[in-house]
Structure formats: structure tokens, C-alpha cells
Amino acid sequence: MVASDIVNISRPLTEMARLQPDTPAIIFPQEKRSLTFRELDQESDRIADGLGRIGIGRGTRVALLVPPSPELFALTFALFKAGSVPVFIDPGIGARNMKGCLAEAEPVAFIGIPKAHVARRLLGWGRGSIRINVVVGGGSFWGGVPLDEVRRSAQPAPFVAANTLRDDVAAILFTSGSTGAPKGAIYSHGTFAAQVEALRELYDIRPGEIDLPTFPLFALFAPALGMTALIPQMDFTRPGSVDPRKILGPAAEYSATTMFGSPALLNRVGRFGESHGSMFPHIKRVISAGAPVPASVLKRFAALLPDDAEIFTPYGATEALPVSSIGSREILAETGAMTGEGHGVCVGYPVASISLAIIPVSDAPIDEWSDDLSLPPLEVGEIAVCGPQVSRAYLNRPEATRMAKIPDADGTIWHRMGDVGYRDKSGRIWFCGRKSHRVVTSGETLYTIPVEGVFNTHPAVFRTALVGVGMLGSQQPVLCVELEKKAGKPEQExxxxxxxxxxxxxxxxxxxxTILFHPAFPVDIRHNAKIFREKLAIWARDARS
Structure with missing residues (x-):
């Protein structure tokens, strides 16, 4: 083993604590709470040491159900330092899915706020595996060791982070389940390190910048990148319902330079800003992911930014991020109009560390990678990727892993994104929708995004969704339409x-x-942007009968 094999994703925090100790690492303006990089590093040291004294150490799988707070940041980095394996599950997936995820993850420890412990006890979460409980923001009454007690038990000496290897498991990140049951993607320390480096290079992120993240997982990247994480007051499970003033105000007050927001959040804040003449005076870049961002939303939000700022829409997934990226200038000048003509959504060029191929659409597993799978430019197929920021497997899901992963002879793993698209003649990637959402009629195969892009250009339309009614191979295409505002029957006609x-x-x-009008599409809880087309297909079937 050489030094380069040792990778621990907590180390960038410790390095930043050395380089900029008094710079705020996290700020919670509504609570008037903040921690500098030195304080966050020291706090995570204390917690890591204290957790070890109650049996949470290297390799311990830990369910972490704590909302965005200084405690979440400190706990996450403490677990990384200890070599433990935090399990991240979006609380918005619902109690039933949460129970299934915890049963699948088999955590030994459970760290959560009192509300999470009540649910754990009442609903039997992790009953077969959990034996250590830690309560954040409450006493032992809630069925665990209080975090304050864990802190007090720590030794004053600095904690030495575990010498984890590049391929050692760092965390389990569950997908949102927007296209099926949530699955736990296995992240190694090397996966996280590659993601941090790819984001740094792709967007030229510099230490000392101020980040306003509106998605908790992305907030955790900020300290590793040397940025201050400015955490807004909002319900992170419902970004589309955010109070725009809670975003605009802190961004201006603390001179935020970077912002992450889902398309739903950009749409809401952009509309408010347009009508109130609001601006983001210091923003350099906005990053939006989770679903394609309509050109109209980009144009509206870009008007709130300085002239030299840009909105970037990286393409990727829980299992692989970032894969590619494109900026709002290129979209508004060229590709957005092409989306409206049915070409799909351009997601830009693959990032430098990613190998990307378009392969034939198939619902069968592929047992071995071959370069012969690659399709020529302009031919629609499934997007497959390989690179250091790509996860290699799902936890305790051998069949899902077999369906999504393609082993290469050199030991690398290709991940099938589950998305369809094509490469244009210049090498840009165009996204055409989810493979599972394609509509196969008796005469053709329709992909959702190229179809919806055409109809979304109507000024009265907020968004559309193509669904298929019937069996694959003989489906009837139905266009579901959500309007900008309610309309009566004559207007709908x-x-x-x-x-x-x-x-x-x-x-x-x-x-x-066949065109059906729907009052409000069902969307994913994580980004409020991915449309639950399976639910719409059932609704469309019933509405037609």
C-alpha cells in the first residue's frame, strides 16, 4: 500500500481548517449559528472520538436521520473520519419506503432527532439490525445516547482520521425512487473524492467562496471544496414551495457566489424575482439538477443574475455525478430552441473524467462490456458511463446491480444510466428521457423529452408528460398537460x-x-421536478375508460 491509496473524504475539511481556520464553514442565518472551518473540524473530531467509545467505528453502518443543521455537518464528517459508513435516505420518500431502505441497509447504529427515534420505535425501523442509538437534540428519554453525552466523553487530543483506502466504502446513498424502489448506491471514499475534484475543475470553484445550497447532500460538498455553506430557511423536501425571500435575502446579505437549486426552486424564485425586481448581486454560478430545466425558466432566472454569471445544468444521477454539463448561454442561444423542435434536451459534453457511450436500448442485462456496443452519432440509445465518480454496485441488490452495471475486462464498471439519448456530431449529449418511460406503439417508439419539448412551447402550457396506455408494443400515446393556470372546458378545448x-x-x-388535462402532476419529493409518469399513466388509462 502506498500513500496515494489512502483516501478519506474528511481530509479536505481538515486541510481547509489549516488553510483558512477562521473562515465560516457553515452559516445558518435564521438561527444565528455558524462554525468556522477550525470549529467544524474540531467538533467532528470530538464526535468521532465519542462515537468510537460507544461502538461506532470503522466499517459501522450508521443510519443518519438529522435535518440540515450544524450537527448534520459535524456528524457526517465525524463518521467519515472514523471510517464509519453513513446511510443517507431522503426522509421525503415516506415511512414505508424508509422502513424498506433501513431493512435493506441493515445499519448497526441509528443517529437521529427525537422525531426520527419515535418513528423508529413505533414503525419498527431497523428492528433486526440496530443496536446503538444516538439522539440529536434530545435526552435519553428518546431511546438512545444523547449527542451531548457523546461529545463530553471525547478525549481532548485531535482525532486521527482512519486510513481508509480509495475503494473502501464511505457511504450508502439511496436513490429517490422516482422510477422504482429506492436503491442504495455504494459510495467509496474514492467516489466522493472524484466528485469533489470534478466539481472543482468543472465550475472553477475556489476556497473562500460562499455557497447557498438548497439540497442537503450538495451542502455537504461545500466544506470539502473550501466554500462556506450558507443554509437557507426552507423545507428541503419541498423546494418548489420555498419562500423566495428566504433565498434572495441571505444570498444578498452574505454575498453568496454559488447556488444550487432544483428546476422547481429556480422557477418559483425566478417568477418572484421577475415580478419584484429582485437580484442576486454577487452570484457567479448557479447549478441546477434533478430534471431538465426549461429554457424559459433559465431565461427568467438568468435575468436576476449579474451579466457575467451563468446557470449550469449538470447531468448525472445518484450513481454517477457529474456526467456532463452545459451552461445557460449555450442553451438560450442555441439548444433551447432545438428542444422546442423535438431534438431532446442538450446536456453538454461529458466531463473530462467520464467515458460515455450510447448503447442499444435493451431491458436485458449485459454481462460484459464491449466497445462494439457503442452506437454512431445521432442514433438514440441508452446512455452508459464509466469513471472514478461512478458507483460500482447497489447494496444488497445483486439483480439490480446486474441490470445496471456492465463489467469491463480491465476491471472497470460501466453504469447504465437508465436514460436514453444520443451524441450529436460535435460530441454533445442530448437527453431524450428515461428508458422505462418510452412509449412503444405498434409502429414506432416515442421518447418522452423530444415529444414534450414540442408541446411545451405552447404559452398556456406549464409542462406536459407523454405516457403510454396498454402493453409495450401496442401502447396508445397520451399527452398529459398541466396548464400555467386553470382553464374552463371551452378554453381547454x-x-x-x-x-x-x-x-x-x-x-x-x-x-x-389524445390530450388530457391534469390539475397538478405528481412529482418527486427530492427535487419537485421529476414527473411520476407511472402514476400519470394509470390516471390516463382511467380517464380514457
């Missing part, structure tokens, strides 16, 4: 006819004749 005329202009939308 007028819009229907205009949409049919719009669809008649393009070969791939000409055959769509």
Missing part, C-alpha cells in the same frame, strides 16, 4: 386544438391525438 396543430408539424408528434 381551444388549447387542445392548438396543441394538435402544433404536434402535426413534426413526424414524431403527428400521431399523438
Amino acid at each position: 381551444r388549447i387542445r386544438q392548438e396543441l394538435l396543430e402544433l404536434g402535426s408539424r413534426y413526424p414524431h408528434t403527428r400521431g399523438i391525438r
